[in-house]
Amino acid sequence: MSFSFHLATPVTRLAAWAIDKATVMAAWSVVSSLIALLGIFSEDLARGIMLVGFFVVSTGYGIALEWRWEGQTLGKRVMHLRVMDERGLPLRFSQVVVRNCLRAVDALPVAYLVGGVAALLGRKSQRLGDVAAATIVVHEAPVQTAGLAGLEVSKYNSLRGQQHVAARLRTVTPPALANAARQALLRREEFEPEARLALFRDLAGHFRRVAHLPPELEEGISDEQFVRNVVEVLFVSAPSQTKVTGRGGEPAAPAA
Amino acid sequence: MIINLEKFAAAEEPHWRRMEEILQKRQRDPWAVLTLEQARELDYLYRRVAADLARVTASAAEPELRQRLERLVARAYAEIHGTRGAGTVRFHPWHWLTTVLPQTFRRQWRAAALTVIVTILGMIFGGFAVAVDPEAKHAIMPFPHLLGDPSERVAEEEAAMSDRLQGHKAGFAGQLMTHNTKVTLFALALGMTWGVGTIILLFYNGVILGAVAVDYMLAGETTFLFGWLLPHGVIEIPAIFVGAQAGLVLARAVVSRADGRALGVRLRAVVDDVATLAGAAALMLVWAGFVESYLSQYHEPAIPYWAKILFGCLEGALLVCYLGLAGRKRTASGGRI
Numbered sequence: 001m002s003f004s005f006h007l008a009t010p011v012t013r014l015a016a017w018a019i020d021k022a023t024v025m026a027a028w029s030v031v032s033s034l035i036a037l038l039g040i041f042s043e044d045l046a047r048g049i050m051l052v053g054f055f056v057v058s059t060g061y062g063i064a065l066e067w068r069w070e071g072q073t074l075g076k077r078v079m080h081l082r083v084m085d086e087r088g089l090p091l092r093f094s095q096v097v098v099r100n101c102l103r104a105v106d107a108l109p110v111a112y113l114v115g116g117v118a119a120l121l122g123r124k125s126q127r128l129g130d131v132a133a134a135t136i137v138v139h140e141a142p143v144q145t146a147g148l149a150g151l152e153v154s155k156y157n158s159l160r161g162q163q164h165v166a167a168r169l170r171t172v173t174p175p176a177l178a179n180a181a182r183q184a185l186l187r188r189e190e191f192e193p194e195a196r197l198a199l200f201r202d203l204a205g206h207f208r209r210v211a212h213l214p215p216e217l218e219e220g221i222s223d224e225q226f227v228r229n230v231v232e233v234l235f236v237s238a239p240s241q242t243k244v245t246g247r248g249g250e251p252a253a254p255a256a
Numbered sequence: 257m258i259i260n261l262e263k264f265a266a267a268e269e270p271h272w273r274r275m276e277e278i279l280q281k282r283q284r285d286p287w288a289v290l291t292l293e294q295a296r297e298l299d300y301l302y303r304r305v306a307a308d309l310a311r312v313t314a315s316a317a318e319p320e321l322r323q324r325l326e327r328l329v330a331r332a333y334a335e336i337h338g339t340r341g342a343g344t345v346r347f348h349p350w351h352w353l354t355t356v357l358p359q360t361f362r363r364q365w366r367a368a369a370l371t372v373i374v375t376i377l378g379m380i381f382g383g384f385a386v387a388v389d390p391e392a393k394h395a396i397m398p399f400p401h402l403l404g405d406p407s408e409r410v411a412e413e414e415a416a417m418s419d420r421l422q423g424h425k426a427g428f429a430g431q432l433m434t435h436n437t438k439v440t441l442f443a444l445a446l447g448m449t450w451g452v453g454t455i456i457l458l459f460y461n462g463v464i465l466g467a468v469a470v471d472y473m474l475a476g477e478t479t480f481l482f483g484w485l486l487p488h489g490v491i492e493i494p495a496i497f498v499g500a501q502a503g504l505v506l507a508r509a510v511v512s513r514a515d516g517r518a519l520g521v522r523l524r525a526v527v528d529d530v531a532t533l534a535g536a537a538a539l540m541l542v543w544a545g546f547v548e549s550y551l552s553q554y555h556e557p558a559i560p561y562w563a564k565i566l567f568g569c570l571e572g573a574l575l576v577c578y579l580g581l582a583g584r585k586r587t588a589s590g591g592r593i
Contacts, residue, residue, distance in 0.1 A: 048427045049430065055433075085334075085338075090334050092527070092528070093531070095531075134523045235261050
């Protein structure tokens with residue numbers, strides 16, 4: 001069993017950092033106003049606490065939030081990023097501390113240039129702090145499962161009753177191509193008219209070649225409609241054709 | 257293989273949702289202890305969702321669904337195999353201070369020794385440079401007040417009738433703490449340059465220290481020098497050693513490939529020690545900042561030099577005892593750590 005993570009790009013990480021920077025400055029403006037009130041009693045004490053306070057807030061912000069929010073700061077939340085152990089395990093506190101301590105080098109000479117270059121050159125898109133702490137930053141975009149909604153499965157499908165055709169199509173169609181055809185249908189409105197025609201012409205041509213269809217099944221059907229019919233028989237099999245695998249209980253099309 | 261996506265998703269959705277609920281609950285309170293039933297349910301759902309992911313990966317299912325299941329499986333994997341829950345002891349400051357920190361320092365004693373050696377070499381270089389060529393001070397000293405004649409400065413300090421730091425002590429302490437902590441963390445971070453940057457920074461600090469020491473000694477102001485530097489220096493300088501020690505521990509993990517372990521594995525093995533040493537250095541510098549601001553800058557007749565030197569020696573002795581003896585325990589092999 002393997003699973004993959006979508007590594008965050010240096011650009012999105014920089015955007016998250018900018019949000020965090022703005023957050024720290026905003027928070028500090030509030031905190032410093034409160035500290036300034038100490039000036040009533042002692043200006044010296046207020047100045048001392050200001051100096052230490054800014055250092056603690058600016059350094060501690062990342063450490064505190066990444067630990068409390070399991071690898072996220074406010075900026076990372078907005079940009080859907082998360083820091084995690086490079087093995088996919090939760091962060092240890094020491095990792096959070098070390099990756100934030102190394103900002104001192106990553107931020108050099110300006111705007112995280114060292115860290116950015118390291119992330120661009122590295123295989124895991126890690127800045128030096130991530131390398132030292134054995135962490136990665138992943139992109140966690142909210143996932144919308146589309147299903148077959150939007151396909152506008154037609155009431156009449158000339159392929160639906162042709163079990164041998166459907167079986168042949170499932171046998172010879174690689175999953176990636178089946179998914180590409182389905183995605184083409186789902187996103188059909190996003191294409192320029194010419195591009196849309198060309199795309200479905202190519203797809204329909206391919207399916208016609210591999211399916212060896214009787215001519216009457218294609219009569220009066222546009223390329224796009226034909227691809228829709230093919231996708232329907234690929235993804236939605238008739239009850240008579242499904243088999244229960246016994247693991248998830250879900251029906252599956254026969255795989256040759 | 258091409259699966260009936262609609263039916264598959266409809267059948268499995270309740271399990272995926274339940275898994276999401278459990279993981280969100282765990283995220284809200286990672287320290288909560290699972291009951292046996294909850295653990296079993298999590299394990300069952302993890303296996304089930306992993307099986308679903310295997311099916312989806314091998315099928316023509318949409319990438320969005322695969323991503324969703326991948327994320328679920330990844331989060332569950334982290335929850336089950338991670339060490340943040342029952343396997344992790346919560347942070348106990350007192351235990352960390354009395355046991356973890358000194359043990360970590362001793363465990364990484366080679367790196368600590370190297371920081372001391374490099375600093376001493378820098379001191380010898382700086383001292384020799386100033387002894388041979390007094391004009392070298394202008395190239396070495398980073399602060400203008402160190403460029404003048406030491407005897408003049410001592411006379412000026414001892415003749416001062418008022419508290420020159422009056423109304424500035426807290427600000428000065430804050431400045432010292434933050435500046436020195438930044439420098440120390442920088443020394444730590446430079447460990448990623450295979451330790452070269454850390455060693456250069458240590459050597460440079462040693463050069464300044466040696467140059468100042470020899471400058472004052474040659475001017476016959478040794479007592480003033482010790483009275484001025486010892487109270488805060490016996491903590492501040494070791495704090496920089498500790499920060500640099502952490503940098504060298506990082507460096508060793510980066511460069512040592514002899515054991516055949518991957519870089520990530522080597523770094524993961526030392527990351528706890530590096531964080532502990534970074535925390536130790538920061539704490540020491542807070543103390544040193546207070547002492548420098550509130551004690552070191554006051555000289556005779558305000559505070560006798562012997563008292564300041566004695567205070568510094570006591571601090572140093574306590575630090576040595578703490579780092580050398582605190583948290584010692586007998587290991588299984590009969591040794592002590």
